[in-house]
Amino acid sequence: xxxxxxxxxxxxxxxxxxxxxSTFVLPLIVLDVIMIxxxxxxxxxxxxLQRIVWYLWSCVAFAGILYMLWVPIRRIGDRLGGQMAVxxxxxxxxxxxxxxxxxxxxxxxxxxxxxxxxxxxxxxILALDIVAKAVYGYVSTARFKKIPESELQDRTENRFDxx
Numbered sequence: 001x002x003x004x005x006x007x008x009x010x011x012x013x014x015x016x017x018x019x020x021x022s023t024f025v026l027p028l029i030v031l032d033v034i035m036i037x038x039x040x041x042x043x044x045x046x047x048x049l050q051r052i053v054w055y056l057w058s059c060v061a062f063a064g065i066l067y068m069l070w071v072p073i074r075r076i077g078d079r080l081g082g083q084m085a086v087x088x089x090x091x092x093x094x095x096x097x098x099x100x101x102x103x104x105x106x107x108x109x110x111x112x113x114x115x116x117x118x119x120x121x122x123x124x125i126l127a128l129d130i131v132a133k134a135v136y137g138y139v140s141t142a143r144f145k146k147i148p149e150s151e152l153q154d155r156t157e158n159r160f161d162x163x
Contacts, residue, residue, distance in 0.1 A: 002133055003032050003036070004028075004029050004032050004033070006095065006132070006133070006136070007025075007028045007029065007032055007065065007069075008025055008028070008029070009140075010069065010088070010091055010092065010095060011024055011025050011028055011068075011069070011073055012025070013077070013084060013087060013088045013091060014069070014073040014074060014076060014077035014085075014088040014092070015073060015076055015077065016077070016080060016084040016088075017080050018076050018080070024068060024072065024073055027064075027068060028065060028068055028069075031061045031062075031064045031065045031068070032061070032065060034057070034058075034061040035058050035061035035062050035065065036058075038054045038055075038057040038058040038061065039054070039055070039058040039106065041054040042054035042055040042058060042106075042111065043106075043111045051111065051112075055103075055106070055107070055111075055112070058103070059103055062099070062103065066096065066099075069092055069096070070092065070096075073088075074088070074089065074092065077089070082147075082151055083146070083147040083148065083151055084147065084151075087140075087143045087144060087147065090143060091136070091139075091140050091143065094136060094139060094140075095132065095136060098128060098131050098132045098136070099132065101128055102125075102128060105121060105124050105125060105128065108121075109121035109124075
């Protein structure tokens with residue numbers, strides 16, 4: 001259940017000065033909850049057809065998340081520019097690559113085609129979780145620390161001047 005936190009943090013990085021954060025953040029969270037819930041229903045389904053249907057619904061929600069992150073939020077971040085846009089793009093690529101592996105692991109695991117056993121699947125998911133959370137947190141923080149203080153200060157002052 002940490003993906004909503006990661007999504008909000010990533011989206012707010014891309015929308016760093018955009019006034020309508022909730023227009024993007026709320027749909028991301030809703031899609032994430034749908035993705036998680038339908039993924040769980042797929043894993044718990046005994047009927048292979050139901051399992052596939054729930055898996056596909058989960059993938060559709062995931063595609064919606066990726067669309068929002070890569071299209072409207074990235075455009076806004078690019079338009080706002082600066083180092084925050086660079087950090088957003090790098091963080092977006094990192095998380096997208098890691099997140100794209102999860103549905104593949106699910107598909108090849110015991111819930112899917114059964115190419116890997118449950119223990120192997122568990123270890124892969126554990127490693128992915130460490131990369132997606134701990135490694136990403138470290139890398140993301142290091143990227144933020146490289147943003148010049150003057151750029152952050154200018155952005156904060158401009159934001160408050162507009163209100």
